[in-house]
Amino acid sequence: MVGKFRVLLADDHALVRAGLRDALKNLPDIEIAGEVNNGKELFATLVNFIPDLLVMDINMPDFEPVEAVRMMRANYPNMKILVVSAYDDEEYVVGLLSAGVNGYHLKDQPLSDLQMAVQRVLAGGRWLSDPLVGRLVQHSTETTAHIGLTRRQRELLYLLSKGLSNHKIAMTMKLSVKTVENHLSALYRAINVESRLEASNFARDHPDLLLVPKEITPTTTSPQSMPILVVDNNARYRSQLGKMILRNSDGVELLEAENASQAVEYARVYQPRLAFVDMVLDEEDGIHCVRQIKSQSPKTRIVLISAYPDREFRRLAFNSGAMAFLDKKDIDAATIRHVLEDALSPHQQ
Numbered sequence: 001m002v003g004k005f006r007v008l009l010a011d012d013h014a015l016v017r018a019g020l021r022d023a024l025k026n027l028p029d030i031e032i033a034g035e036v037n038n039g040k041e042l043f044a045t046l047v048n049f050i051p052d053l054l055v056m057d058i059n060m061p062d063f064e065p066v067e068a069v070r071m072m073r074a075n076y077p078n079m080k081i082l083v084v085s086a087y088d089d090e091e092y093v094v095g096l097l098s099a100g101v102n103g104y105h106l107k108d109q110p111l112s113d114l115q116m117a118v119q120r121v122l123a124g125g126r127w128l129s130d131p132l133v134g135r136l137v138q139h140s141t142e143t144t145a146h147i148g149l150t151r152r153q154r155e156l157l158y159l160l161s162k163g164l165s166n167h168k169i170a171m172t173m174k175l176s177v178k179t180v181e182n183h184l185s186a187l188y189r190a191i192n193v194e195s196r197l198e199a200s201n202f203a204r205d206h207p208d209l210l211l212v213p214k215e216i217t218p219t220t221t222s223p224q225s226m227p228i229l230v231v232d233n234n235a236r237y238r239s240q241l242g243k244m245i246l247r248n249s250d251g252v253e254l255l256e257a258e259n260a261s262q263a264v265e266y267a268r269v270y271q272p273r274l275a276f277v278d279m280v281l282d283e284e285d286g287i288h289c290v291r292q293i294k295s296q297s298p299k300t301r302i303v304l305i306s307a308y309p310d311r312e313f314r315r316l317a318f319n320s321g322a323m324a325f326l327d328k329k330d331i332d333a334a335t336i337r338h339v340l341e342d343a344l345s346p347h348q349q
Contacts, residue, residue, distance in 0.1 A: 019308020103127030
């Protein structure tokens with residue numbers, strides 16, 4: 001080909017866009033031709049400039065991902081679309097693939113995988129991050145009497161039937177309001193309704209589909225326990241990291257937070273000895289989260305983690321008060337053991 005493939009980055013986190021840019025700028029035949037941070041900017045840009053590849057998050061302001069993809073696919077049929085997201089719920093992935101995206105990459109996967117994803121999509125192929133493959137195969141082959149609703153959708157349907165607002169649902173399920181809005185959009189598509197009233201009527205007519213949510217509360221810590229906080233908006237990654245922590249230290253009480261507001265509340269109540277904080281969260285960056293945690297629990301030792309590490313991230317991490325900055329792909333049992341030994345040793349108490 002003549003020239004380079006032009007790539008447009010769309011994500012509302014400047015730090016994520018910087019990480020994507022650094023990961024892709026050295027690939028042969030790639031030119032980062034533009035960046036946008038919300039849905040309005042994205043569509044305004046596409047009016048005057050159609051990239052060869054759009055690399056986008058699905059959780060941006062003024063942006064409804066499935067409808068947006070359908071619109072872009074109709075208006076810009078030759079543009080490749082690669083989703084790079086922290087969301088790994090089946091309804092998001094299946095919905096976006098059905099709408100016409102060319103690939104779906106999880107943010108917590110290695111940078112080398114992201115580079116392969118871009119190259120494969122530009123070459124005309126499809127991409128799906130490895131952790132999603134088995135789950136989608138299972139999703140497509142399972143039969144269910146519940147009209148294909150996921151457990152979370154059935155829980156949301158129950159809460160809607162009780163008349164809870166999005167804010168109350170977010171508090172009940174320990175999610176951000178934005179995440180609840182995204183899940184509700186997916187639920188409406190799944191049950192073929194267009195409004196909250198129609199969804200409530202559907203719930204009334206299908207009581208067998210409703211599922212009472214299990215109460216989600218942090219572990220109650222004992223005086224002898226060592227509270228450790230994990231802050232990441234990817235539930236699968238939180239679980240994996242939590243298991244490594246529990247396997248490598250006795251007496252740990254694990255606290256999990258999806259966003260900064262949960263993390264700060266846990267820090268205030270439990271004064272954790274150690275916290276692992278992702279650089280990119282739904283509503284704000286990890287640097288700000290670190291500062292908020294420190295304001296509530298000054299003695300907490302904090303490790304910032306990122307799937308898109310670079311020198312600037314590292315500098316910001318240490319300036320914010322973090323004790324370490326780790327690349328997610330380098331985190332294994334040995335690394336966790338070393339961090340725990342350093343952070344929880346008697347001389348650090």
